[in-house]
Amino acid sequence: MKRILPMVLGCSLAALAASDFITDKTDPGAAGMNAARLERIPARMQEYVDAGMTAGVVTLVARHGHIAAWNAVGYRELESKAPMRTDTIFRIASVTKPITCAGVMILVDEGRVSLIDPVEKYLPEFKGLKLNPCGTRAGINCELVTPARPVNILDLMTHTSGLPGAAPAGGTAPNTLAEAVANVARATLLFEPGSEWNYSNIGIAALGRVIEVAAKQPYDRFLEERIFRPLGMQDTFFFIPPDKEGRVAAVYTYEADGLKRAPMTQRKYPAPEGGLLSTASDLARFHQMMLNRGALNGQRILSAAAVEAMTTSETGSIKAGFAPGVGHGLGFEVVRETLGTYRYNSIGSYVKGGAYRTYGWVDPAKDLVGIILMQRTNGGGDVADEINSFMAMAAAAIEE
16 A cells, blocks of 8 residues: 555646646545435534534535535524525634645745744744743742743744743733734743644744745735635635625534524734634635645645645654644644544544634545534534544545
8 A cells, every 4th residue: 555555646636737626516426435425414414503512514525636525504693594505704713823834834935934943033022032941830939041942933833832822911902913923022931942732822823923024015915915816715814805794604602501692803913823714615725735735726835845844743752732643733733643543534634623613634645625614612623523523424435
């Protein structure tokens, strides 16, 4: 198998180079998948809706560069009984993170950023950060020390910077990304950079600011020009246009007496760590580009080397990620152990989940892309029942 698999993938990629990735039709046969088994996916998702676990779900499965199944069940909004549609727009939360990291890798490809650059080379607020040698332990008086080395770009991408999850509270609410990231100056590192893993939203926000400084243009405009527009991601935004507001799914919180609508606030700036809204088809385009080693429909977004770096676990034996058996690449979690294959994904698969149970994954060994989108605030998205079921059922529908 080790000799055959690269040849199989090579043939698949060659076929994709000759034909476009089309997201307006499904073709289970071309995808080498069993149509009857694929039909079980929306039926299973409907069970979660009927049980009151979620308002609605959109799922998309693609293989060999063809959409095999694309379904919507339930409601976009419970109050009005507006049906969920396959083109519904979702707040994708942390699924934004690998897209931000892809933006950084475009600059790495162009020689404008290096993964081992100290972040302070671009952002002066990172100069002079101190380390608390007691880490997160409470009740111990510790004198802050200078870390052995500065935080670098790679540390931010892999969540090994030592930064806390968010910048310290206090002060006025930021109006710009620059103001938000400036608050890092008040943070204290929890551990030596590169030595441990701690999920840091402010670290990913800083990557967006690095893009602004290195590219000399606003972060959101850079992503629009270099990723969204070339890939045909026409429904991906930080700020929803008025004419598309009616397509946005409502967000709910699961409580003992049912789903309750969650109030949502809009930040004044584009949040690199989790601010995007998007659709299943747009996210499928991004993930298919990653599976194609950086290109889609004649548009090269990233080099093959950049994709390899993003989708390789960079965290060694450090306990990283939220799902079992994974390490952390650049924006993605990467399945590195047999324990991580319980959902029928292969070692080397790369995945990313968001707080509202939004999830995308790529399984290169199976030539498979999957997207599942919900809007529920209760967390647990990386190992939620709905996601576990969907991933296993998609793989189980493979015929060849």
